[in-house]
Amino acid sequence: MFEVMTKSLAVLFLSVGVFFLWVGVVGIIRLPDVYSRLHAATKCDILGAGLTLMGLIIYEGFSFNVLKLIAVALLLLSSSLVTGHAVARAAMRTDLIPWQENREDRLRVEKEKLFREIFKV
Amino acid sequence: MSKVDKKIRILALLLFVFWVALSESFNFLNLFLGFFAALFVSYCSWFLLKEHFLDININFRIFWRFCICTGQIIKDIFRANTDVGERVMDPRLPISPAVVKFKSSLSGVFPKVILAAFITLKPGTLAVDFEDDVIYVHCIADEFAKELMERKLENLVKWIFEEDK
Structure with missing residues (x-):
């Protein structure tokens, strides 16, 4: 019974993660x-x-593999943040202006001007 | 024991724990080899790390405060994901991006890095660039910029690193 419960919990976590x-x-x-x-x-x-x-950790139970999975999770957390920041920074340094909503042209020009002023593009 | 020695020992301890986790055995030879390998690697790589590693001052109190905040961070991550999901699944794609300047009053480098990480984990905001005290933040909608300007997050980081006095 316990095994069925843990396995179904693991499957639940896996499916939400994949979603x-x-x-x-x-x-x-x-x-x-x-x-x-x-x-x-x-x-x-x-x-x-x-x-x-997390689903894999629940599936695996209590073993050394859990430590490895936790290490992978921590590495993913930090590396995902850092790579996201690095890509955004590279985009900004190559003068990529963010997409803006399709409003009136005048407003958009003003916003772009302000943006150029702020970032000295 | 000097400050540098202490930090090298902390690094060696972390590497040793990692060695044990990966090697999956507790026999004497393995632990002996792991201990010296960790010490050797941490002494050899010290010249690469010293510039950044010496600024980081983490004591037990800061670590404990960080652990207390973990629940809130996980809640933020969930909120961020459901928010992205709602926006992406909506046929109208309700986004109105803007870049805002956020001036922080934090002093150390490490607290600023943690603040930028928290900003990225928060719903609708992404830390883009960093210049001294100013963080440029990309918001996917205007309301997130307003939420950011309430400075709740900065106060949280200040509380963690005991800079609020």
């Missing part, structure tokens, strides 16, 4: 520019991979 990874992929396809795509990439990566690893 969030899928959300991240849809976000990368649908969102308009680098910065907003990074939102989907970094955030869904962390939770999706984290929940998947």
Whole structure:
């Protein structure tokens, strides 16, 4: 009985994790520019991979492999944040202006001017 | 024991724990080899790490406060993901991105890095660039910029690193 419960809990965690990874992929396809795509990439990566690893930890039970999985989870958490930041920074340093809503042109020009002023592009 | 020696020992201890976790055995030869390998690697790699590692001052109190905040961070991660999911699944794609400047009053480098990481984990915000005290933050919608400007997150980081006095 206990085994059935832990296995089903593991499957639940795995499916929720895979769902969030899928959300991240849809976000990368649908969102308009680098910065907003990074939102989907970094955030869904962390939770999706984290929940998947959590499911594996529950499935594995008490063993040395759990320590390895925790190490992988910590590495993923830190590296995902850092790579997201690095890509965004590289995009900014190459003067990529963020996508803006399709408002009146005048407003958009003003916003872009302000942006150039702030970042000295 | 000097400050450098203490930090090298902490690094060696972490490497040793990692060695034991990966090698999966507790026999004497393995632990002996692991101990010296960890010490050797930490002394050899010290010249690479010293510039950044010496600034980081973590004591037990800061670590404990960080552990207390973990629940809130996990809640933030969940909120961020459900928010991204809602926006992405909506056929209208309700986003209105903006880049805002956030001036922090934190002093150390390590607290600033932690603040940037928290900003990225929060729903709708992404830390883009870093210049001295200013963090440039990309917000996916305007309400997140307002939420960021309430400075709750900065106060949390200040509380963790005991800079609020």
